[in-house]
Structure formats: C-alpha cells, structure tokens
Amino acid sequence: MAELTPKERLQPSLLDRLTDEEPDKAQESREQRVLSMNRLRLGVLRDLAWLFNSTRMPESSAIERYPFAAHSVINFGLPPLSGVTARSLDVNALEQTLRQVIIDFEPRILRQSLRVHA
Template identity: 50%
Template sequence: MAELTTQERLQPSLLDRLTDDEPGKLEESREKRVISAMRLRDCVTRDVSWLLNCVSLDVSVDLDDYPEVARSVLNFGIPDLTGVSLSGINSETLQRQIKDVILAFEPRLTASTLRISANANQKRMDRQALRFSIESEMWAQPIPLNLYLKTEVDLETGNFKVSEGFG
C-alpha cells in the first residue's frame, strides 16, 4: 500500500473500528487503522444502504410526545414502503424524508451539499420501482470528496439498492 500523507489518512467509523475482521490476529495492521478515500466512499455507501433499508420506529409508535426519541437511533430508518404503489407516493415528501434521515444519521455527509432527486424508473415500471440520486460532499482531508449514489427502491419489497455513481 502506498504511504498516505498525514492529511490523507482518514479514520474509519466507530463501527468499522470495532468490527474485528480477523479475530485470530492479536494486533491490527496500520492499513486497518486508516482508510483511503475509496474505502471511505464504500463505507458511506454501505451505511446509507443500511439506513434506507431500516424501517423507522415512528411507523408503529406515535413519537409526537417524545421528540428526543424521534431524533435518536431508536428511530433509525425511513417509513416502510413495502407494497406502496408508485402512484400513491408523493416523491417530494419521500425526498424530504430521505434527506432528513441522512442528515440525522450520516454525519460524514455535508448538510449544505446534500441533494436528493427522484424519478420513476421507466425500465422497471412494471415492478413498481422508484429511482433516487443522492449527491453530497463527504468530509475528508485535505479536501471534501464528492459522493454520487444511485438508489433504487423496489416498492413490492420495500428494499433499497444503493450503489455508487450514475448509470
């Protein structure tokens, strides 16, 4: 691995630091303690996918009297979209919900640069699919990194597929 300068060394998230990929080894290599920009993009993409594939607590419990719970990890995720028809979705509301949940639970993305845009997927209209693009800058040293995510939700299953880039 090429040497990273002090400014290019990015620290993994707490979850990634606590995950032991090699339980048989007693010491962690230097490559595991710092990550590259590419690895950071992969981790953020994975974490956004996990976030969008979780159903928030406020779907089943009224949290109006508990604003702290509504903003906590107990409410991690978005409203359940399983079985919702494409015509029954207000895409502006869903875009706002996705943006709000990303801002609440993904601090590595810069709030002022986060953009969510939705469009119906014409190729998979028969399967009730909706496609989103997520654009943002990620915090990094020495300069922020651009992140472009292609996100498709299958409304039959409520499953989000998140991948990097457009295409």
C-alpha cells in the same frame, strides 16, 4: 500501500473499529487503522444501504411525541413503504424524508453538500 497524505489519513467509523475482521490477530495492520478516501466512500455507501433497508416506526406511533427520540437510533431507517404504490407516492415528501434521514444518521455527509433528487 502508497503513503497517504495527512488529508487522506482518515479514521474508520466506530462500527468499523469495533468490528474485528481478524479476531485471531492481536494487532491490526496500518491498512485497518487508516482509511483511504476510497475505503471511506465504500463505508459510507454500505452504511447508507443499511439505513435505506431499515424501517423505522410508523409516523403515527407514540415516538413523535418525543422529538429527541424521533431523531435517535431508536427510530433508525426509513418510514414503512410496503404497500405504497408509485402512483400514491409523494415524490417531494420522499425526497425530504430521504434527506432528513441521511442528515440524522450519516454524519460523514455534510448537510450543506447533500442533494436528494428523485
């Protein structure tokens, strides 16, 4: 593996650090402890896929009375979209929802750099 510059030496996410791909090994290799920009990007894409494939509580649920809980892992994912037709979908509202969900649950994407377009 080529030597990474200090800017490229990125630490894996907590989930990746807690996930042991090789439990029989007592010590991790350098490749497992330090991420390249490409591996970071792949990890973010994987986590976004998990986020977009998770369903949070419906908007009408009691959690909306608790704003901190509404933006916590208790409410991880997108609002339920099953049964919604393309014709009845408000594209602008969906863009805003996607943006807010990414901001709430993916801290590796900077808020000011995020653009969501349908």
